[in-house]
Amino acid sequence: MQRFLRSRLAVALPVTFLILFVSTLGIVAFTYYYSVERVGAQGTNLKVSTAKQNMLSLDSAIVSTLWQPGSSATYELSDSGGKTLIEPQNNTLRLQINNAEISQTIFDSAIGKVTYQLPYSSSSQTGLFLKGDSNSITNQSGASISQLCISNGVEYAEIQLRYRPSITYAVTGVDDGRAVNNIRVYIVNLNQSQAIALYGGLPLQATCKATEFSTKTFQVSSAVDSLTVTADLDGSVTSLVIPVTTAVQGAQINLEMVVCSVSIERWVR
Numbered sequence: 044m045q046r047f048l049r050s051r052l053a054v055a056l057p058v059t060f061l062i063l064f065v066s067t068l069g070i071v072a073f074t075y076y077y078s079v080e081r082v083g084a085q086g087t088n089l090k091v092s093t094a095k096q097n098m099l100s101l102d103s104a105i106v107s108t109l110w111q112p113g114s115s116a117t118y119e120l121s122d123s124g125g126k127t128l129i130e131p132q133n134n135t136l137r138l139q140i141n142n143a144e145i146s147q148t149i150f151d152s153a154i155g156k157v158t159y160q161l162p163y164s165s166s167s168q169t170g171l172f173l174k175g176d177s178n179s180i181t182n183q184s185g186a187s188i189s190q191l192c193i194s195n196g197v198e199y200a201e202i203q204l205r206y207r208p209s210i211t212y213a214v215t216g217v218d219d220g221r222a223v224n225n226i227r228v229y230i231v232n233l234n235q236s237q238a239i240a241l242y243g244g245l246p247l248q249a250t251c252k253a254t255e256f257s258t259k260t261f262q263v264s265s266a267v268d269s270l271t272v273t274a275d276l277d278g279s280v281t282s283l284v285i286p287v288t289t290a291v292q293g294a295q296i297n298l299e300m301v302v303c304s305v306s307i308e309r310w311v312r
Contacts, residue, residue: 155233
């Protein structure tokens with residue numbers, strides 16, 4: 044009996060040590076895998092944060108050149124693990140004006156955009172606007188014409204930088220019995236930019252090529268009290284209702300388009 048117990052004990056001890064060894068090995072492997080995943084996720088999130096700041100800084104460089112033909116600014120996008128796309132023939136803007144007496148398309152063209160395709164991240168914050176908001180046109184004083192947002196891409200999320208039109212309006216008196224309403228539409232056009240699709244760091248230069256003015260004049264009766272401007276920016280549609288002041292003979296609407304052409308190109312030092 045004693046010999047039997049000793050033999051069972053002799054077998055049980057190695058088995059117990061084997062179970063402990065396998066369990067410990069499993070715990071170590073799991074801890075290592077979890078640590079690697081955590082470090083990788085933190086590294087990717089840091090790259091996403093860097094990409095956000097890069098695009099904000101690039102936007103500031105572009106905005107600093109607007110409405111000043113011949114001015115330029117440079118900015119070097121650092122490598123954040125993603126891909127930079129300069130897309131001059133993407134992002135179509137269509138502007139229409141309508142009321143009871145007017146119906147016309149006043150602008151219809153691609154105005155370009157800049158996209159940064161992010162590396163995979165579980166916290167990419169898709170739908171977040173880093174600058175501006177979802178409206179495709181604005182008439183608010185001080186509102187940003189920049190739209191910088193995180194959107195769903197083909198594979199992963201991407202940061203998109205584009206520019207929406209802005210409107211100002213004022214009544215400047217009466218001419219020949221008609222109240223004079225001046226409406227001005229500002230448009231930033233990037234379609235003269237260089238088409239680029241590159242990974243890694245990228246030095247860029249933004250140059251204001253020209254600011255072009257054009258005016259259309261409309262005569263309306265005193266029955267008209269507003270003008271609706273609808274902007275379709277790459278499928279995102281927003282309408283603004285602009286008040287129209289009339290006099291005895293109605294109103295004269297002077298619609299001025301101000302288009303600022305900006306070129307974004309690879310900067311060679």
